[in-house]
Amino acid sequence: MTPEEQLKILTAGTVKVLSEKELLEKLRLGRPLRIKLGLDPTSPDIHLGHTVVFEKMRQFQQLGHQIVIIIGDFTATIGDPSGRSATRPPLSREDVLVNAETYTTQLFKLLDKEKTEIVYNGDWFRKMTFEDVLRLNARVTMQQMLQREDFRNRIDKGQEVRLHEIQYPIVQGWDSVEVRADVELGGTDQLFNLLVGRDLQKEEGQPQQVVITMPLLEGLDGVKKMSKSYGNYVGVSDAPQDMFGKLMSVSDELMLRYYLLLLGETLDPAIHPMEAKKSLAEKITRRFHGDEAGAGARADWDTRFSKKDLISADLPELAIADLPAELNVLTLTAHGFKAAFGLEKSNGELRKQFITTGSVQLNGEKLTEPSATVAPQPGDVLKLSKKHAVRFI
Amino acid sequence: MTPEEQLKILTAGTVKVLSEKELLEKLRLGRPLRIKLGLDPTSPDIHLGHTVVFEKMRQFQQLGHQIVIIIGDFTATIGDPSGRSATRPPLSREDVLVNAETYTTQLFKLLDKEKTEIVYNGDWFRKMTFEDVLRLNARVTMQQMLQREDFRNRIDKGQEVRLHEIQYPIVQGWDSVEVRADVELGGTDQLFNLLVGRDLQKEEGQPQQVVITMPLLEGLDGVKKMSKSYGNYVGVSDAPQDMFGKLMSVSDELMLRYYLLLLGETLDPAIHPMEAKKSLAEKITRRFHGDEAGAGARADWDTRFSKKDLISADLPELAIADLPAELNVLTLTAHGFKAAFGLEKSNGELRKQFITTGSVQLNGEKLTEPSATVAPQPGDVLKLSKKHAVRFI
Numbered sequence: 115m116t117p118e119e120q121l122k123i124l125t126a127g128t129v130k131v132l133s134e135k136e137l138l139e140k141l142r143l144g145r146p147l148r149i150k151l152g153l154d155p156t157s158p159d160i161h162l163g164h165t166v167v168f169e170k171m172r173q174f175q176q177l178g179h180q181i182v183i184i185i186g187d188f189t190a191t192i193g194d195p196s197g198r199s200a201t202r203p204p205l206s207r208e209d210v211l212v213n214a215e216t217y218t219t220q221l222f223k224l225l226d227k228e229k230t231e232i233v234y235n236g237d238w239f240r241k242m243t244f245e246d247v248l249r250l251n252a253r254v255t256m257q258q259m260l261q262r263e264d265f266r267n268r269i270d271k272g273q274e275v276r277l278h279e280i281q282y283p284i285v286q287g288w289d290s291v292e293v294r295a296d297v298e299l300g301g302t303d304q305l306f307n308l309l310v311g312r313d314l315q316k317e318e319g320q321p322q323q324v325v326i327t328m329p330l331l332e333g334l335d336g337v338k339k340m341s342k343s344y345g346n347y348v349g350v351s352d353a354p355q356d357m358f359g360k361l362m363s364v365s366d367e368l369m370l371r372y373y374l375l376l377l378g379e380t381l382d383p384a385i386h387p388m389e390a391k392k393s394l395a396e397k398i399t400r401r402f403h404g405d406e407a408g409a410g411a412r413a414d415w416d417t418r419f420s421k422k423d424l425i426s427a428d429l430p431e432l433a434i435a436d437l438p439a440e441l442n443v444l445t446l447t448a449h450g451f452k453a454a455f456g457l458e459k460s461n462g463e464l465r466k467q468f469i470t471t472g473s474v475q476l477n478g479e480k481l482t483e484p485s486a487t488v489a490p491q492p493g494d495v496l497k498l499s500k501k502h503a504v505r506f507i
Numbered sequence: 508m509t510p511e512e513q514l515k516i517l518t519a520g521t522v523k524v525l526s527e528k529e530l531l532e533k534l535r536l537g538r539p540l541r542i543k544l545g546l547d548p549t550s551p552d553i554h555l556g557h558t559v560v561f562e563k564m565r566q567f568q569q570l571g572h573q574i575v576i577i578i579g580d581f582t583a584t585i586g587d588p589s590g591r592s593a594t595r596p597p598l599s600r601e602d603v604l605v606n607a608e609t610y611t612t613q614l615f616k617l618l619d620k621e622k623t624e625i626v627y628n629g630d631w632f633r634k635m636t637f638e639d640v641l642r643l644n645a646r647v648t649m650q651q652m653l654q655r656e657d658f659r660n661r662i663d664k665g666q667e668v669r670l671h672e673i674q675y676p677i678v679q680g681w682d683s684v685e686v687r688a689d690v691e692l693g694g695t696d697q698l699f700n701l702l703v704g705r706d707l708q709k710e711e712g713q714p715q716q717v718v719i720t721m722p723l724l725e726g727l728d729g730v731k732k733m734s735k736s737y738g739n740y741v742g743v744s745d746a747p748q749d750m751f752g753k754l755m756s757v758s759d760e761l762m763l764r765y766y767l768l769l770l771g772e773t774l775d776p777a778i779h780p781m782e783a784k785k786s787l788a789e790k791i792t793r794r795f796h797g798d799e800a801g802a803g804a805r806a807d808w809d810t811r812f813s814k815k816d817l818i819s820a821d822l823p824e825l826a827i828a829d830l831p832a833e834l835n836v837l838t839l840t841a842h843g844f845k846a847a848f849g850l851e852k853s854n855g856e857l858r859k860q861f862i863t864t865g866s867v868q869l870n871g872e873k874l875t876e877p878s879a880t881v882a883p884q885p886g887d888v889l890k891l892s893k894k895h896a897v898r899f900i
Contacts (some may be wrong), residue, residue, distance in 0.1 A: 176863075192638055192642075195644075195645035196600050196640040200596075200889065239637050240636065240637070243633065243635065244633070244636075246637070247637050249588040249671070249673055251670035251671040252588035253667050253671070254670045255667040255668060255669055255670065256652075256658070256667075256668040256669075257667055257668065259661065269653075275648060275649040276644070276648055276649075277645070277648065277649060278645040281640075281641055281644060399781075426705040
């Protein structure tokens, strides 16, 4: 493939490429480029939002470039030495390895493991002395650090920025020097750190890496970024049926984004949206659970919704014990959408689009009165919409 | 001596004591306090300005407190790792030891060596890993560093502050933790760094050191701070006659400051100023050159000026080769004051107070015409004032 053709594929779906001109020049070198991705092994929870960058790595790898994964074990084992952040406890070496394994296991569902280089940055940072740190720090200015939006905002708001925090972008930047990265990928929130890598490479007399940022993926609601804390996520280890069902619930517009960012594909407009959505859900489920589970999830979904055999279908389950107190049709419907599918719908939407239209049914009986009291029993099936139903346990 | 009496002596001549209340509480502990002084062994040139702090240390030692000298060899051997500062080249271990020796040799003319503890901060900093540095940095905020006037001014002016520079106050502060300092002394320009020591001790759960700043000593001109670059200094290794002569040239007002800051004494107003000045010059010369040389310098001065026997006296020498071109009486007089005594006098002052009054004489001949050409020969004696004369070579 020509460098120009590669450029077109590689820049699709990106937010920023600094710069396309430099990337094209590197592609013209005619050698495999070194594509760096830093992984922070602090949390084992990965969702599809994390895999947007993985998908772009896959595209690079398929074009013959060398993927270099850097496991950020150095800072993970230190945590937050100020002790002020409960969300960054120091991790044991074992925790780090387990988390890294979780990441790479998912990663290798997209990438060819044999052609991927994995390194741990503790290998070079744990050898550094205070003197080495001073030399490293001498290459960066306070002014550069104050340009970072996060730091500037906190200083403006009178919130403290502890000095160890400004070491972290330097650590990430130095990784680029160590692996001689040609390209570094990250989410848009990583732009500052990626640029520090360029600066440090320049100081070292290395060619500067091209920086590519990928968008933060919208969650199932299509509005907020996908995040566990927003409940609008698809975990890569969600059960096949859950993964498939969640993906079937996205809007047609969001489906186009998911095609581009998760599969690197542009959707053929000739395909019917419902068919396209099933195809998206199946491909992603196959990716993380294998072909059999992906095909099975689709067949199961067809049984449940297309064939309307809700009673025998393998539905998401909701515990009656977790239901809100003072339950009426409106609160039950809201809870069903939220708890099983991560969808937050307004009361108006629930009334107009689902309840009064007769879409909401308990064991096949329409629940059209929002304020009516309702008391589901174990085994009952609540249908919410054409695409959503749950079973109570 | 009671704690209250000690407090009076120890606070005399200081600029800031943070706080007197805390110092009094520490003095009441009834044990020797640990008094820290950090020495930066980057330059071997010491002048009386540096000894203001030494004199205060002497007072502490005489009251029975424990002096702890910290040789800052850690950063001295690193220099400026950004390579941007020509004035901070990395020093070899040997250079550092030689410079440290120069400092301590002078210091022990005031302090009792046997009762002084000397440590090298490389002993703890060279052992630190990157992880240790992160833990140390976690105790300090960016906001604290931005309070430092020097950093803030440079940022406001758009001049860069390299990140290794903000490690240096932390290094100095950590020294206080390592030696468990009760009191740290420094010049007024050190206030920020001394306070970092207090902060780090607090973070470590140690009692916080009292911080005492001493004034920057005015040079011989009585206006600017004493500095080699202003030419208004008395080097501690100046020859006894030069040291004595330079000190005799200070104003009566400045003499009072020198008594307080260099000798820790308050001048008895009953003593005639000329006698008081000779006594000051002799005491300081004795301190750095021994009793015999001090007494000799005074006797020599009396011979030269009091007995007016200029020709045979041991005068400062000026090389004819160094004289300005197009020499007239005015430029010759200006050069004599500046080159031999570090005194910058205005042309008006030279004309009115020295030349037209007949004070300026070449081999006893009055030179009263400022613009008259003059060509001194080797061996000629130029008298400038009652207190200043030079011999040409």
